[in-house]
Amino acid sequence: MENFEYYNPVKVVFGEGVLAQVGAYTAQYGKKALLVTYQRCDYFAQTIEAIQGSLAEAGVDCVVYKGITANPLISQVKGGVALCLEHGIDVIVALGGGSVIDAAKVIAAGVFYEGDPAGMLMLSHSDVTAKPPKRALPYIAIPTLAGTGSEMNPIGVITDDATGKKSYVWEPGCLYAKAAIMDPTLTVGLPPYQTACGGYDIFAHVMEAYINGDPEKDLTLHDRMQEGVMRAALEALEKVWENPADTQARGVMMWAASVALNGWLLSGTFAFTPMHQMGHVLSAKYNATHGATLACMMVSWMRYFENRPDNAKYVMLAKNVFGCDLRTAREQLDAAMRAKGVQTRISEFGVKEEDLDALTDMVVSVSFGPDGKLNGHPKMTREDIYQCYKLAL
Numbered sequence: 001m002e003n004f005e006y007y008n009p010v011k012v013v014f015g016e017g018v019l020a021q022v023g024a025y026t027a028q029y030g031k032k033a034l035l036v037t038y039q040r041c042d043y044f045a046q047t048i049e050a051i052q053g054s055l056a057e058a059g060v061d062c063v064v065y066k067g068i069t070a071n072p073l074i075s076q077v078k079g080g081v082a083l084c085l086e087h088g089i090d091v092i093v094a095l096g097g098g099s100v101i102d103a104a105k106v107i108a109a110g111v112f113y114e115g116d117p118a119g120m121l122m123l124s125h126s127d128v129t130a131k132p133p134k135r136a137l138p139y140i141a142i143p144t145l146a147g148t149g150s151e152m153n154p155i156g157v158i159t160d161d162a163t164g165k166k167s168y169v170w171e172p173g174c175l176y177a178k179a180a181i182m183d184p185t186l187t188v189g190l191p192p193y194q195t196a197c198g199g200y201d202i203f204a205h206v207m208e209a210y211i212n213g214d215p216e217k218d219l220t221l222h223d224r225m226q227e228g229v230m231r232a233a234l235e236a237l238e239k240v241w242e243n244p245a246d247t248q249a250r251g252v253m254m255w256a257a258s259v260a261l262n263g264w265l266l267s268g269t270f271a272f273t274p275m276h277q278m279g280h281v282l283s284a285k286y287n288a289t290h291g292a293t294l295a296c297m298m299v300s301w302m303r304y305f306e307n308r309p310d311n312a313k314y315v316m317l318a319k320n321v322f323g324c325d326l327r328t329a330r331e332q333l334d335a336a337m338r339a340k341g342v343q344t345r346i347s348e349f350g351v352k353e354e355d356l357d358a359l360t361d362m363v364v365s366v367s368f369g370p371d372g373k374l375n376g377h378p379k380m381t382r383e384d385i386y387q388c389y390k391l392a393l
């Protein structure tokens, strides 16, 4: 494996009913909280009340910001920053999926950021003009969806309204949550489609690390851990699909989501995410659900690599995770996704063949390295990306 440093300071409070502890944890960091959540949050009404009650009991005042959508925008971040400054907020509580937690991180940093918060966004991986934040308000993450693992990482994915580009802020120095309050019961009432998309997002996070592992390095430990998490995530999703009230399986999904991206599976290997880069372009342009864009990309990449000579990792994935050959694994995965209403063709988002050049150009401009390729093993060319989009139509 590669040399690495590992650092993850997030305190995890996990289990059924732990939401009641949010007040006690928040009070350790501030007395005036901004509760950040979705614009459409009727579904969370009771949870918001419970959080407000817990905060009040702990002596923490609370201002609610219902300002975030899926694929959150930098303008929504600015709205949150303005509220923080107006009310003298000293701690943030993020209630939602990755969109809310990501936006909350950038709001937390935006309070201290000099200049336009859009300046934090790395609009390309070789973007030297981005200025990462140095300081942020403390925040508590309360995930309501098992998917992004945002609660244990220092990354916020945000779309810049001005350019339409979806990119990220990454700063381990100040963007980790103080605590992640992870209560699987919060995911029980989720729409089944969202649950499924979250499950395939978890799978994609691990799969991307797995297939892009450097073949020159000994990644035995990574491979075996990653295979285990991928299998567990897919099995738990099937259990939840059969019985949405299965809080044990929901707990497996929730913890798998964190484990996928909290560094355990990634430290010592380069974590390239080419499918995510292609998916981000689709969700920014077509407002497609993140996990569904990845479903499309995973199926098309497996197809693209089916007959290539450099497909050893894909073949190993098929054998050790699905117990079959690559083509059968791809067909199984595709069928399981479609059975849950998760799109596996980008035409279902409205993409047409004549759009593919523009989509590919967007991936090139946001994600290609200075060598003119998309990082990974193997490195992908513009033509590879175009062909993978084409196979996904």
Ligand SMILES: [Fe+2]
Pocket: 147, 148, 201, 204, 205, 276, 290
């Ligand atoms: Fe993701």
